Amino acid sequence: MPKVIRKLTDLEIRSAKPGETKQDGKGLALVVDVNGNKRWVLRYTRPDGRRNMIGLGSYPEVSATAARIEATEVRTRLRRGIDPVEYRKSEKLEQQTAIRGTFRAIAEEWYSHKAKGWAKETARKAREILDDSLLPKLARKPVADISSADVKPILLEIHERAPMLAVKARQYCCQIISHAIQEGLREDGRELSLKGVLPKYKKSHYAAVTKSGDLPPVIKKIDGITSVHSRVALLVCLYTASRPGVVAGMRWCELNLDTREWHIPASRMKLPFEHITPLPSQLIPILKDLRVLAGESPFVFPGTSDPMNKHIHRDSLSKVLRENGLRGVIVTHGFRATLRTIARERLRIHPDVLEAQLSHAKKGDVQKAYDRTQFLDERHELIQRWADYIDALKNDKTVVQLFKKSV
Incomplete structure (x- = not known):
């Protein structure tokens, strides 16, 4: 027995x-x-x-x-x-996922971890991709369940408006999922399979107007934009040739309308130090009018949903240009090429002054370390002459002083 x-x-x-x-x-x-x-x-x-x-x-x-x-x-x-051991592991994974396993939660963990080693501009761009492109569609989904099929249409949608942004978004999605696996919130081996989901993209120059004769129709299109914030933001891009992301995030505390200067902190630039951008006299009354509309918002161009904490997005400015008949003609970043080309050819502005206005990083370690010349006086003259030249084109005036002494 x-x-x-x-x-x-x-x-x-x-x-x-x-x-x-x-x-x-x-x-x-x-x-x-x-x-x-x-x-x-x-x-x-x-x-x-x-x-x-x-x-x-x-x-x-x-x-x-x-x-x-x-x-x-x-x-x-x-x-x-x-197997009871495997069952217990699965149960533990479900419990952890319920606590911190949404895409938003793990994406925030990933961002905090990665941002420590990023340059400020890189961190800012990654934050924008998360907030504007990925989280609106994926935030509440359990990270353990997200599939490649869930992510593919989101990436294709981003690709329609910003192909290079879609490449970054794909990279970030894969990294976030890998982080979830490393944290035990997703099964080992369940990486996303997103290789080849984006159409091949041939990188080319930004669409830009580089001939003065083509500029008047663009200026008139901008003047006809009904959204006051979008219109003024695009005028700032046109008059100052500043990067669209920097323009979109313009803050009132950065502006000195009396000296006609915009002091942009290093944290918002591709530079290790503050960049000063002169403002033409044409923008001053417009900005003063906007100040009244802004209320308590710290942003010159506040977002509509959360004006106290968010500003308009740079991509929305390109969208406005497309919607107003300028698709393929010019994008917001293209205004930088417009100034660099036309101001050099028609106003005979010295290349170093133009490069300083465009805030291009110096080439070579020695220049980066020692050459911080900003040509501020010369750029004040440049920006005012450029704005006057634009107004002359807009008003069909042909008498424009082209060969004034180079600055």
Whole structure:
């Protein structure tokens, strides 16, 4: 006859001594370690035939009755071919996912980790991609369940308006999912398969107007834009040739309308120091009018949904240009090429002054370290002459002083 193992009594459990193992039957046992701590273990045979053991908790936190119920549930899963250790891992993953496993939560963890090693401009761009392109569609999805098919249409949508941005968005998605796997919030090996989902993109120059004769229709289109914030933001791009992302984030605290200067902090530039951009007289009354509309918002061009914390997006400015008949003619970044080309050819502005206005980084380590010349006086003259030249074109005036002494 097989040996019958009697279930442990409460007295036997309480009196078990260090180093003892008391059998309760069907693989369940009470193990007492050398310090007298007692714990329940269940020995079992895996579905593949190998022997294994799983812990069911400590005594007295887990009573004998509770341990026997748990052991019965484990045996039931085994009969269905479910390994209790793998089941417990899966259950733990689900619990962790419920706590911090949404795409938003893990994306924020990933961003905080990566941003520590990024330049400020890189961190700013990554933040924009998250906030404007990925989180609106993926934020609430469990990171453990997101598939390549979930992400593909989002990337294609981004590609329609900004192909290079879509490449970055794809890169960030893959990194976020890898981070989730490393944190145990997604199964090993379940990386996203997004290679080849984006159409091939042949990088070319930004669409820009580089002939003065083509500029008047563009200026008139901008003047006809009904959104006051979009119109003024595009005028700032046109008059100053500043980067569209920097223009979109313009803050009132950066402006000195009396000296006609815009002091842009290094944190918002591709430079390690502050950049000063002169403003033409044409912009001053317009900006003063905007100041009245801004209310308490710190932004010159506040966002419509959250004006206290968000500004308009640079991509929205390119969208406005497209919607007003300028698709393929010019994009917001193209205004920089417009100034660089036409002001050099028609106004004979010195290249160094133009490069300083465009805030292009110096080439070579020595120049980067020592040459911080900003040509501020010369650029004040440049920007005013450029604005006057634009106004002359807009008003069909032909008398424009082209060959004034180079600045």
